[in-house]
Amino acid sequence: MILRARIVVPVSRPPIPNGAVEVRGNRIIAVGRWRDLAGNRRQTIDLGEAALLPGLVNAHCHLDYTALAGEFPPPKIFTDWLKLITTAKSGWSFTDYLRSWGAGAEMLVRSGTTTVGDIEALAELLPRVWESTPLRARSFIELIGITNRRSSQAIIEEAADRIGSLQHPRCRAGLSPHASYTTLPELLRLTATLARRHRWRVAIHVAECALEYEMFTRHAGLMFDWIKGSGRDMSDCGMGTPVEHICRYGLVGPAIIAVHANYLGAGDADLLARNRIHVAHCPRSHFYFRHAPFPLHRLLKAGVNICLGTDSLASVYKRPHETVELSMFEEMRALAAAHPDLRPKAILQMATLNGARALGLEGKAGELAKGAFADMIVLPIAGKIGQAHDRVLEHRGPVTASLIDGQWAIPAPIA
Numbered sequence: 001m002i003l004r005a006r007i008v009v010p011v012s013r014p015p016i017p018n019g020a021v022e023v024r025g026n027r028i029i030a031v032g033r034w035r036d037l038a039g040n041r042r043q044t045i046d047l048g049e050a051a052l053l054p055g056l057v058n059a060h061c062h063l064d065y066t067a068l069a070g071e072f073p074p075p076k077i078f079t080d081w082l083k084l085i086t087t088a089k090s091g092w093s094f095t096d097y098l099r100s101w102g103a104g105a106e107m108l109v110r111s112g113t114t115t116v117g118d119i120e121a122l123a124e125l126l127p128r129v130w131e132s133t134p135l136r137a138r139s140f141i142e143l144i145g146i147t148n149r150r151s152s153q154a155i156i157e158e159a160a161d162r163i164g165s166l167q168h169p170r171c172r173a174g175l176s177p178h179a180s181y182t183t184l185p186e187l188l189r190l191t192a193t194l195a196r197r198h199r200w201r202v203a204i205h206v207a208e209c210a211l212e213y214e215m216f217t218r219h220a221g222l223m224f225d226w227i228k229g230s231g232r233d234m235s236d237c238g239m240g241t242p243v244e245h246i247c248r249y250g251l252v253g254p255a256i257i258a259v260h261a262n263y264l265g266a267g268d269a270d271l272l273a274r275n276r277i278h279v280a281h282c283p284r285s286h287f288y289f290r291h292a293p294f295p296l297h298r299l300l301k302a303g304v305n306i307c308l309g310t311d312s313l314a315s316v317y318k319r320p321h322e323t324v325e326l327s328m329f330e331e332m333r334a335l336a337a338a339h340p341d342l343r344p345k346a347i348l349q350m351a352t353l354n355g356a357r358a359l360g361l362e363g364k365a366g367e368l369a370k371g372a373f374a375d376m377i378v379l380p381i382a383g384k385i386g387q388a389h390d391r392v393l394e395h396r397g398p399v400t401a402s403l404i405d406g407q408w409a410i411p412a413p414i415a
């Protein structure tokens with residue numbers, strides 16, 4: 001099959017006018033100008049006045065919280081939000097989680113995501129949710145344990161058994177110790193060892209809020225007091241920054257995604273870069289919590305791979321009577337609004353190539369290139385080729401078509 005479009009935006013190379021992408025099975029076998037590929041005389045689908053680009057890669061999401069969209073107004077204190085979401089979830093049944101996950105996955109497909117890195121609070125949803133969606137999923141099983149009521153060994157073994165039992169042609173599982181403050185050092189150490197042995201990916205929330213930074217650097221503060229009150233051994237606090245904390249317990253290397261990394265010490269950007277840890281930034285969630293400005297330029301300067309995520313709809317600001325959706329286009333626009341000096345091309349790379357790298361799909365997703373998975377989306381487009389990246393970022397609403405793993409998740413309209 002050959003897909004022809006007015007503009008092909010491969011991301012890993014400049015936009016191609018009157019371009020085409022040739023697909024065989026679930027892979028891309030050629031990308032180029034239509035006139036160069038047309039000789040291959042395969043079945044051609046002419047997408048007309050459209051842009052064809054790689055499906056977006058959402059590097060951090062909590063699909064199971066989709067039903068909490070707009071439930072909580074932005075909190076004054078971060079820990080208040082944690083309490084709200086914990087209470088809200090405590091009344092949920094397995095079916096509630098399942099429905100919420102499914103609704104979120106549908107939103108992502110509609111808005112152009114083809115690969116998602118998702119945190120699974122309820123590991124039992126796997127593999128059922130994988131079978132229910134066309135998305136390419138990297139599901140990180142959430143690990144939480146702040147007291148010794150359940151040993152870190154028992155927590156990790158349960159997750160490892162589950163991962164061992166899962167097999168899916170498009171989806172994989174990994175581990176997500178929730179955050180440094182909701183886990184003990186032993187759990188981080190065991191996660192690092194096991195993930196290295198099995199080549200699993202790991203995602204962890206790091207330095208998300210100022211209170212967490214204070215807890216680890218100063219052995220004090222509101223979060224410190226609250227967590228201490230829950231019975232957590234706090235002897236790992238007061239030793240350095242949250243980024244130093246995860247590195248100290250072995251969470252280093254290119255299989256690790258540090259989610260947020262909003263509050264950094266003087267050496268943290270270099271530490272992340274040196275250890276090849278990816279950073280997932282969630283622009284709308286960042287805005288919702290009114291965090292200090294994201295240290296984008298410090299991280300870029302250090303050479304850290306920055307990718308983008310939607311986080312969950314429980315941390316997206318919603319005006320009265322407005323509906324909010326999970327959408328990487330909204331995240332790209334929120335990033336552009338917060339950092340007007342960032343070029344559209346760089347933003348699109350963060351939402352595609354960089355996310356693919358973080359999720360272990362380098363060369364396989366996030367770009368239109370020979371050998372990559374046939375994961376791509378179609379948008380209506382007008383204007384000059386030189387402005388293709390700007391126009392892509394302006395896209396609102398559902399995408400025209402979405403192809404994932406060579407199959408139409410949203411079929412292309414017949415011209």
Ligand SMILES: [Zn+2]
Pocket residue numbers: 060061062119205259311312
């Ligand atoms: Zn998160």
